[in-house]
Amino acid sequence: MEIRQLKYFLAIAEARQITKAASQLHITQPPLSQQMLLLEKELGVQLLERTKKQIKLTEAGCILQNRAEQIIELINSTINEVQEAANGVSGKLKIGTITSSGRSLIPEYIQKFHQTYPKVSFDLRLGDSRRILELLNAGIIEIGLVRLPVDSSLYNYITLPKESMVMVALPDTITTRDKETFSFDKIKDKPLLLHRRYESIISDYCSQAGFKPNILCTSDDTTSLLIWAKLGLGIAIVPETAINLLQESPLLIQKITSPVIITVGAIIWLKKHSLSTAATHFIEMFNNATGAL
Structure with missing residues (x-):
C-alpha cells in the first residue's frame, strides 16, 4: 500500500466519481481505476461500490478513509516539522474551531500570528465541539477552539473570557x-x-x-x-x-x-503530544494576548 494510492483513494472518496477525482489529480481515469483495483486486491477487501452515477464507500472503505486521512496528515506534519527545524518557523498550522468563534475570534489572532510568522500557512476546519475533539484526537488538527467542559486528563487548555x-x-x-x-x-x-x-x-x-x-x-x-x-x-x-x-x-x-x-470557550490541545513549532508559538501568543496563566 503506497502513499500515492491513499491520496488517490481519498480523492475518490471525496469526489464520489472516478472521472472527477482523476481530473482533480491531473491524471487520466484508467490508471486511477487500476490503482484502486490493485489496492483492493492487496487488502483483500472491496473498498468502493461502483454504480453508473456515483461511487459509494463500503464499510471497509469508510475505515480506510479515516485512517488514510490520519496517515496523510501525519506525513505532512512530519515534513513540516523537518522543514521547521531547518528553516525556522514555517509549515502549516492546523486549527479547528467552533463556528461562532471561527468567524470572529480566530481571524483576529491569525492576523497577529501571520504578521510575526509570515512563512506559516493555515488549515482551518469548522465544526461543533464534538467534531473538533474528533479531529484533535485523530491528529488531523493540533489546536482546537471549543466550548467547555473538556476532559482535563486528556487536554491542556487556555480558558477564554466568559x-x-x-x-x-x-x-x-x-x-x-x-x-x-x-x-x-x-x-x-x-x-x-x-x-x-x-x-x-x-x-x-x-x-x-x-x-x-x-x-x-x-x-x-x-x-x-x-x-x-x-x-x-x-x-x-x-x-x-x-x-x-x-x-x-x-x-x-x-x-x-x-x-x-x-x-465558556477554550483553546485546547492534546496532552502527551508533541506540538509543531508553529502550534507552540500560536499557543504562546494566545496565552499572552488573553492574559491566561
Missing part, C-alpha cells in the same frame, strides 16, 4: 420594552431554536420557571439556528459572539438577565 447567552429573533417575535435585556420567563410557549449542546441546560431553566420549553429545532450548527430565526420561525438562544455570523441582519439581540446564562 460569554453570555443571548436571545435572537425578529423584532415582532419578542415583545419587550427593553431592547437589550430579557427575562427568561418570557419565552414560555415561544418556539425555541437551540444548539444541541445547550438543550439540557435551557430545558432545566424552563422547568425551574415552571414550564416545558417549546423546542422547535435543535442543531449542531449555530448559523442554521440564526437563519431560522431570521425567517421568523422562532427564538434562537446562542452565545453572544454568534451574532457576528449574520451581518446587517434585522434580528433583535437581547441578553438573558433572569437568569444569566454563561458559556
Whole structure:
C-alpha cells in the first residue's frame, strides 16, 4: 500500500466519481481505476461500490478513509516539522474551531500570528465541539477552539473570557420594552431554536420557571439556528459572539438577565503530544494576548 494510492483513494472518496477525482489529480481515469483495483486486491477487501452515477464507500472503505486521512496528515506534519527545524518557523498550522468563534475570534489572532510568522500557512476546519475533539484526537488538527467542559486528563487548555447567552429573533417575535435585556420567563410557549449542546441546560431553566420549553429545532450548527430565526420561525438562544455570523441582519439581540446564562470557550490541545513549532508559538501568543496563566 503506497502513499500515492491513499491520496488517490481519498480523492475518490471525496469526489464520489472516478472521472472527477482523476481530473482533480491531473491524471487520466484508467490508471486511477487500476490503482484502486490493485489496492483492493492487496487488502483483500472491496473498498468502493461502483454504480453508473456515483461511487459509494463500503464499510471497509469508510475505515480506510479515516485512517488514510490520519496517515496523510501525519506525513505532512512530519515534513513540516523537518522543514521547521531547518528553516525556522514555517509549515502549516492546523486549527479547528467552533463556528461562532471561527468567524470572529480566530481571524483576529491569525492576523497577529501571520504578521510575526509570515512563512506559516493555515488549515482551518469548522465544526461543533464534538467534531473538533474528533479531529484533535485523530491528529488531523493540533489546536482546537471549543466550548467547555473538556476532559482535563486528556487536554491542556487556555480558558477564554466568559460569554453570555443571548436571545435572537425578529423584532415582532419578542415583545419587550427593553431592547437589550430579557427575562427568561418570557419565552414560555415561544418556539425555541437551540444548539444541541445547550438543550439540557435551557430545558432545566424552563422547568425551574415552571414550564416545558417549546423546542422547535435543535442543531449542531449555530448559523442554521440564526437563519431560522431570521425567517421568523422562532427564538434562537446562542452565545453572544454568534451574532457576528449574520451581518446587517434585522434580528433583535437581547441578553438573558433572569437568569444569566454563561458559556465558556477554550483553546485546547492534546496532552502527551508533541506540538509543531508553529502550534507552540500560536499557543504562546494566545496565552499572552488573553492574559491566561
